[in-house]
Amino acid sequence: MKNNLTKIAILSSFLFAISVSCYGNKIENDELYQVLKQYWQKRDGAANVYIHTAILQVIVLDVTSTLHWLSQEQSIKESLLTNLQNDVFTDFRGDQKGKLTDLKEKTLKTLKDYLKNVTNEQNKKVAEELVSRLSSVNIRIVD
Numbered sequence: 001m002k003n004n005l006t007k008i009a010i011l012s013s014f015l016f017a018i019s020v021s022c023y024g025n026k027i028e029n030d031e032l033y034q035v036l037k038q039y040w041q042k043r044d045g046a047a048n049v050y051i052h053t054a055i056l057q058v059i060v061l062d063v064t065s066t067l068h069w070l071s072q073e074q075s076i077k078e079s080l081l082t083n084l085q086n087d088v089f090t091d092f093r094g095d096q097k098g099k100l101t102d103l104k105e106k107t108l109k110t111l112k113d114y115l116k117n118v119t120n121e122q123n124k125k126v127a128e129e130l131v132s133r134l135s136s137v138n139i140r141i142v143d
Contacts, residue, residue: 033069084137100139104137107134111127112131114127
């Protein structure tokens with residue numbers, strides 16, 4: 001339990017660092033992606049929820065760099081696509097539906113806006129996969 005709480009605290013700090021590091025729509029520090037990859041590689045079941053949520057939040061902050069990163073990190077991308085429903089869009093507490101709906105809507109809007117002008121084919125493919133998967137996801141509440 002203590003180990004999971006430590007991971008949660010670190011990931012929360014990571015998300016804060018991302019939000020502080022953003023300048024416009026460009027994340028200045030590529031080390032943030034390296035840290036996220038390290039957390040993903042060392043994750044356990046509970047950490048998936050936080051890591052996959054963090055990836056969606058980073059997409060909203062810097063769509064181009066994050067899609068490029070996901071196009072290079074196929075295993076992370078596939079894990080995200082496969083586990084979106086269970087890891088991100090399931091409300092385990094019963095009071096997160098609004099927050100999860102907002103994340104889904106912001107991520108979809110960001111990706112759809114991006115697709116209007118994208119020229120990079122790798123990024124376009126990842127964006128289309130994410131839009132397709134996000135569009136089919138429902139917010140589930142665990143009672």
